[in-house]
Amino acid sequence: MLKDDIMYIDVSERITDLALIVYVKSLLYPSRIVNYDVLYSRIKELRKLGSIKFLHIRGNPVILGKGHSSIVVMVRKDGLDLALKIRRIDSNKPDFYEEVRYMKLANSINVGPKLYNYSSNFILMEYIRGISIGKFLRINQLDKNKVGRIIYQILLQGFQLDSINLIHLQLSNADKHIIIKEKKTFILDWGKATISSSRSNVSQLISFFFISKKPWTNMLLKIFEIKDIKGVLNAVRRYKKKRDKSTFIQLINVLNLDNYGAAGI
Numbered sequence: 001m002l003k004d005d006i007m008y009i010d011v012s013e014r015i016t017d018l019a020l021i022v023y024v025k026s027l028l029y030p031s032r033i034v035n036y037d038v039l040y041s042r043i044k045e046l047r048k049l050g051s052i053k054f055l056h057i058r059g060n061p062v063i064l065g066k067g068h069s070s071i072v073v074m075v076r077k078d079g080l081d082l083a084l085k086i087r088r089i090d091s092n093k094p095d096f097y098e099e100v101r102y103m104k105l106a107n108s109i110n111v112g113p114k115l116y117n118y119s120s121n122f123i124l125m126e127y128i129r130g131i132s133i134g135k136f137l138r139i140n141q142l143d144k145n146k147v148g149r150i151i152y153q154i155l156l157q158g159f160q161l162d163s164i165n166l167i168h169l170q171l172s173n174a175d176k177h178i179i180i181k182e183k184k185t186f187i188l189d190w191g192k193a194t195i196s197s198s199r200s201n202v203s204q205l206i207s208f209f210f211i212s213k214k215p216w217t218n219m220l221l222k223i224f225e226i227k228d229i230k231g232v233l234n235a236v237r238r239y240k241k242k243r244d245k246s247t248f249i250q251l252i253n254v255l256n257l258d259n260y261g262a263a264g265i
Contacts, residue, residue, distance in 0.1 A: 006062070008053040008076060011046050022054050026061040029071045031089045038089070042121060049117045049124055052077050052084065064127070069093050069191060074127060082116060085123040093191075095120040102166060102193040109160045112187050128188070130181030133174055137216040144223045151209060151220075152252065152260035153185050154178060158201035159248045161187075167196045171204035172212065200240050202248065206232065210255070224256045 009019045024034055027042045046052060053076040055062040062074040064083055069091040075084045087096060096118060103123070106112040113126035131139075133154070140146045154174075161168065169192045170177050179186045209220055210232060226232060235254040239247040252258050 005057045006055050007057070008055060010051060010053045011043065012051045015043070018059055019054075021059045022056045022061050025059075026054065026063075026071065026073050026086060028089055029066075029086065035089075045119050046122055049119060049122060050077055052124070055081075067189070067191070075124070077116070077124070081127050081129075083113070083125050083127040085125065087121040096123050099123065099191045099193070102190040105164060105166050106161065106187070106190060109164060111157050111161060112190065128179045128181050128186045130179040130186070132176070133178040133180060133185075134214075134216070136180040137219070141216065141219050141223075147220070147223065148257055148260045149183070150180060150185060152257045154187075155202060155205055155252065155257070156261070157185065157187060158205045159243075161201045162243045165195050165197050166193060166201075167199045168193050168201055168204070169199075171201055172207050174205060174208045175214075200243060202243075202251070203236050203240055206236050206251070206255075226255060228254075 009016075009022055013019075015023070023039060023043060027046070028034065028039055055074045055076060064072040064074055066072075068088075070085050070087055072083050072085045075082050085096070087093065093099075097120070100115065100118045100123060103112060103115045103125070107115055113128055115123070115125050117124040133150075136150065137147065158171065168177070168187060168190070170189065171187070177187060177189045179188060208214065210217060210226065211229070220226075221229075232251075232254055235247075235251040239251045241247075249258075
């Protein structure tokens, strides 16, 4: 994507033919039939969130991601590039309000992208320009310290979420839901989250990194000199029973990640 190819359409301005093309491809996704009543209703709803500009390349919105219930496109507001999550026309979800509730909870402990604004069919949030955790691990597999700091940071965020009973539910497949930007980690996609005192984000993450035979599993076991998988599983079970600081630190120690910040929890 070349910077010179990108153009902007301001939602607050008159709807031109080009704007109509961009809106149909994003606001009515994935429908190929234009329902003008729904389209103009969504434009009206979106305008209430402020002066938002759609980024597009020759009439095609800049799509950041697609899911079963939503599509995410890049927009600009007040000089910032942001991500706009749009409820798909064929979504089974009636609205975004429950997902927003979980995003607010995550933001309250400084986890996840910042929520800027929302409505029934839209979530306006921070755009994280980074790489997936899987790509990060492949690129940095020889840098034990860099990998250790990031994995510890992710596990710590999982522990913080466990502490408020906010369970993501998709972190056993974290490659689709965790982005690394410079030295910071961001957990995305709260659409399937729930509140639970019996489930655990940390146990999902341990499975993702060290147990479930991902392409990086053996590499991580090797560089962190983890030879006792049963010991790891036992530490996970102890943690899940209590989900407290003591059992989390014990788990970090078993994973040989204690040099990356456990003492400072």
